[in-house]
Amino acid sequence: MIETDILVVGAGPAGSIAAKHAALGGADVLLIDKKSEIGSPKRCAEGVSKEGLNFLGIEPQLIWAVNEIEGIRLIAPDGTDVWLNDEIKLPEAGYILERKVFDKHMAMDAGRAGAKIKIKTLANALKKEGDSYIVNCESMGEELDIKAKILIGADGPESHIGRWAGLKTGTKPKDMESGVQFEMCNVKMEDPTVLEFYFGSVAPGGYVWIFPKGEDVANVGLGIIQSKADKTAYEYLVDFVKTCPATKDGKIVELNVGGDPVGGMIKDLSDDNILIVGDAAGQVHPLTGGGIINGMTCGMFAGEIAAKSIKKGDYSKKHLSEYDKRCKDLLEDKMKKYLKVRDYLESLSDDELNSVAAAFQNVEFKEISTAELVKKLVKVSPKALLKLGKLF
Numbered sequence: 223m224i225e226t227d228i229l230v231v232g233a234g235p236a237g238s239i240a241a242k243h244a245a246l247g248g249a250d251v252l253l254i255d256k257k258s259e260i261g262s263p264k265r266c267a268e269g270v271s272k273e274g275l276n277f278l279g280i281e282p283q284l285i286w287a288v289n290e291i292e293g294i295r296l297i298a299p300d301g302t303d304v305w306l307n308d309e310i311k312l313p314e315a316g317y318i319l320e321r322k323v324f325d326k327h328m329a330m331d332a333g334r335a336g337a338k339i340k341i342k343t344l345a346n347a348l349k350k351e352g353d354s355y356i357v358n359c360e361s362m363g364e365e366l367d368i369k370a371k372i373l374i375g376a377d378g379p380e381s382h383i384g385r386w387a388g389l390k391t392g393t394k395p396k397d398m399e400s401g402v403q404f405e406m407c408n409v410k411m412e413d414p415t416v417l418e419f420y421f422g423s424v425a426p427g428g429y430v431w432i433f434p435k436g437e438d439v440a441n442v443g444l445g446i447i448q449s450k451a452d453k454t455a456y457e458y459l460v461d462f463v464k465t466c467p468a469t470k471d472g473k474i475v476e477l478n479v480g481g482d483p484v485g486g487m488i489k490d491l492s493d494d495n496i497l498i499v500g501d502a503a504g505q506v507h508p509l510t511g512g513g514i515i516n517g518m519t520c521g522m523f524a525g526e527i528a529a530k531s532i533k534k535g536d537y538s539k540k541h542l543s544e545y546d547k548r549c550k551d552l553l554e555d556k557m558k559k560y561l562k563v564r565d566y567l568e569s570l571s572d573d574e575l576n577s578v579a580a581a582f583q584n585v586e587f588k589e590i591s592t593a594e595l596v597k598k599l600v601k602v603s604p605k606a607l608l609k610l611g612k613l614f
């Protein structure tokens with residue numbers, strides 16, 4: 223049996239940053255992951271905002287921030303496109319990551335801050351014993367029990383840790399986007415610094431993205447809500463890639479599949495001796511499906527609060543609920559609004575999306591953020607005004 227103050231299960235971005243800040247707070251921390259290589263395989267289109275990294279105090283490094291983004295292009299079902307790049311401020315602009323390198327670097331940061339790391343260590347079960355959790359693991363092929371005063375569940379979208387501890391962490395099928403993606407070369411993008419988003423029946427309940435990683439390399443993928451679709455996500459992607467001029471001659475070098483919980487945060491993020499972070503807690507932007515920055519920000523809060531609890535010797539829900547408060551103050555309102563926007567966008571037919579794109583041709587954008595886009599949408603579409611007018 224190994225004993226530690228804080229055990230973090232899952233060395234994705236949310237878990238690694240939680241481990242880092244818990245260690246910086248003076249706690250004895252162990253970070254485990256079932257993978258033999260942290261970060262691989264990736265399940266991500268790899269887009270992050272500069273603002274987000276900045277807030278987290280993370281300096282971009284060329285080795286993992288592989289392409290800088292300068293704009294976005296929105297494409298309606300009939301091909302009408304809206305370019306948002308020249309002379310427009312893009313507060314959410316950022317980088318395309320190489321997640322396999324980024325995730326490993328974030329784990330290294332945790333290690334450098336003092337956390338211990340165990341790879342190829344799968345959490346199988348847990349039980350409460352007094353004021354601790356005992357987590358039963360399989361580590362490098364051997365059984366291992368780990369006793370921790372505080373457990374941080376950072377085990378991603380399929381999360382078990384929270385559920386095993388009695389928290390309601392499940393995502394309803396209608397809120398779980400099925401994501402599938404090819405990393406491709408020979409992609410003929412119009413501008414390899416611009417993110418492309420395709421809307422409508424190409425991806426019911428979601429959208430198709432082309433996120434450029436280099437001159438001719440891109441993540442080409444989509445997310446759909448399966449109950450709104452009549453094919454699998456993979457079939458939608460194959461059809462898209464075959465017909466889109468940018469990708470039809472592309473060569474696939476990687477396939478990524480994964481779920482993205484876009485239904486909002488779980489109600490209780492903590493309980494006695496436990497905190498849940500990242501995708502496991504539903505800390506994903508309901509509209510974009512982006513979860514790296516939200517998960518890392520909340521992971522940072524979790525690490526700081528867990529370390530404070532260790533110092534105080536109080537691991538009760540009452541003390542740990544400061545974590546719920548900080549996450550909810552940061553995300554809850556925004557998430558509620560964007561869930562409504564998502565429902566609205568999902569209700570639009572291809573024809574209606576074409577009309578919105580046509581109306582956008584005459585709109586001047588000075589700054590582009592998700593909020594600004596919704597504000598402009600409300601201006602050009604009476605239906606949007608009716609449904610979303612009061613939100614932004």
Ligand SMILES: Cc1cc2nc3c(=O)[nH]c(=O)nc-3n(C[C@H](O)[C@H](O)[C@H](O)COP(=O)(O)OP(=O)(O)OC[C@H]3O[C@@H](n4cnc5c(N)ncnc54)[C@H](O)[C@@H]3O)c2cc1C
Nearest residue numbers: 232234235236256267268269345378401480500501513514
């Ligand atoms: C197709 C797709 C595209 C996406 N694109 C973007 C994007 O462009 N930008 C963005 O911000 N977000 C994107 N996301 C979402 C983003 O990938 C996640 O929000 C992010 O990875 C969440 O980080 P995390 O640390 O919470 O979980 P994860 O990154 O999933 O990490 C969880 C870790 O826990 C480990 N683990 C799980 N169970 C156990 C266990 N029992 N024992 C030990 N270890 C365990 C896993 O091995 C994994 O390493 C995308 C998601 C998908 C599916």
